[in-house]
Amino acid sequence: MSTINGGISFWYATDGIPTPREPLPGDATADVVIVGGGYTGLWTAYYLKKAAPFLNITVLESRFCGYGASGRNGGWLYNGIAGRDRYAKLHGQESAVRLQQAMNDTVDEVVRVAAEESIDADIHQGGVLEVACTPSQLGRLKAFHAAETAFGEKDRILLGARETADRIRVSGAVGSTWTPHGARIHPVKLLKGLAAAVEALGVTVYESTPVTEIRPRHAVTPYGTVRAPYILRCTEGFTASLKGQRRSWLPMNSSMIATEPLGPEMWEAIGWAGRETLGDMAHAYMYAQRTADDRIALGGRGVPYRFGSRTDNDGRTQASTVEALRELLVRFFPQLAGVRVSHAWSGVLGVPRDWCASVTLDRTTGLGWAGGYVGSGVATANLAARTLRDLVRQDSGQAGGTSLTALPWVNHEVRRWEPEPLRWLGVQGMYAAYRAADRRERLGHGAATDRIAVLADRIAGRH
C-alpha cells in the first residue's frame, strides 16, 4: 500500500475529517470574538468562559476546529518557548526565568485540565529526550543543557552514549539531554476534547466561517459581521492571509510522516519504552514521538516556505519531502529500512521577524492576538490563552493585573518581514545554509558549530 499524503494529517486517520459545525447565521454581537479554532482560540474561550461565565463568547473558524497546526503537530507538549533568550536580554534574566517557570507549569496545567474534562488524548508524561549525533551537535547539546539549567531547570539531566541507548537506540547518538517537562499527546484528541468542553461551557462556535477582515470591534465574514468590544486573532500560521497582515508572522512549513505500527521485535531493537518525545540538535532539526498505537511519527522542515506566504493544500506535502523524512528515519533507526510510511502531511506555523512568541491586547482598539510560537506552540498556546484571559479581564475592569500579565512576552512589538521576493529568498537561503551546515558537521570532527549556520542565524535575526 502506498503512503496517504495529506488528508489534513495522520491524526484524523482513525475518526475521519469532521463534518463542520454550522456557519455564522448572520450579523451578531458578542462580548468577545475569537478568530481561529486551534489551541490558542479554544483555550482562550475555555479560560475566559470559566472565569466569567456571563460573557457571550463567539469563536469564528474558517474551516473546522483543528484544521490548522493544532490538528497536525508532532504532539510534543513541552516547555520550550520561542524567544526566551531574547526576552532575557530585553527584560533581564529574572523576568525570563519567570517565563520559563510559567512554561514548565503549563505542561502540568494541560495534563490537569485534560484529566478534569475527561479528555483522553493519549497523554504520556515521559519527558523530552534530545540527542546529539556529531561532535558539533554534542557541543551544542552541552551548551543547551547548561543554558536550560541556568533558566531554573534543575531536574534536567545530561546523558552519555550508553545512557542514551538505554532509553532509545538512535544510530550514532553520542549523548543526550532529558527533561521531565514534556509529554507525548495525540494532537487531535486533545483538540476535539477541548472544543467539546468549550461548547459545553456555553461558548458559540461557528465553523466554515472565514473572517475576511478584522477591525476594532468588528470581525467581518461572508455571512455577516460580528461586533464585540474585544476581537482576538488566534490564526498563527494563517495570519498572513488576513487583510493588512501579509508581512506579519511568516507561515513556515513543517512536514511529518508516520510509519505503520511497528511489531514487538522492532521495539525490542529500538527501546523507547519511556515514550519520551525525541528530537535532535541538527540545525534543520527533527522531532518525533512513539504513538499510542506504536508507530513512529517524525517531522522536519521539508520545503520551508512558499512564495507569497501561501499555505498548503489540506496537508499535502511534496514527494521529495516524504523521501527526505524517510531517509532521516532510517538514518536514526537503520532497522526500519523496509518499513512502510503509512501517512505524510504538512502544516504551517507562525514565525515573527524576531523569532519571539508574544501575546498582546491593544487597550485602545480592543484587538488582541497571540502566536508566533515558531514550532513550539502546543503548550505555549495554553499559556497565551490564560494570559489573554487575564488581559481582557484587566482591561474590562473585572480583575487586576496578574503574574501572567507581567510576563516579558506580553505586548511585545516586532517589525514586519521584508516584502517578496526578499522574504522567499531569505528563508530559502537560510534553510539551504542549515542543511549544508548539517552535512558538513556530519563529515567533520570539531565540536564547534559550522560557521555557515552561525552566519545564517545572524542574518535571519535568530540570535
Ligand SMILES: Cc1cc2nc3c(=O)[nH]c(=O)nc-3n(C[C@H](O)[C@H](O)[C@H](O)COP(=O)(O)OP(=O)(O)OC[C@H]3O[C@@H](n4cnc5c(N)ncnc54)[C@H](O)[C@@H]3O)c2cc1C
Ligand atoms: C507539522 C507541525 C508540527 C508541529 N509540531 C509541534 C510539536 O510537536 N510541539 C509544539 O509545541 N508545536 C508544534 N507545532 C506548532 C504548533 O502546532 C502550533 O504552534 C499551534 O498548534 C498553533 O495553534 P494556534 O491555535 O495558534 O494555530 P492553528 O492551530 O494553526 O489554528 C488557527 C486556526 O485559525 C483558522 N483560521 C485561519 N484563518 C482564519 C480566518 N481568516 N478566519 C477564521 N479562522 C481562520 C484555521 O483554520 C485554524 O483552525 C507544529 C506545527 C506543525 C505545522
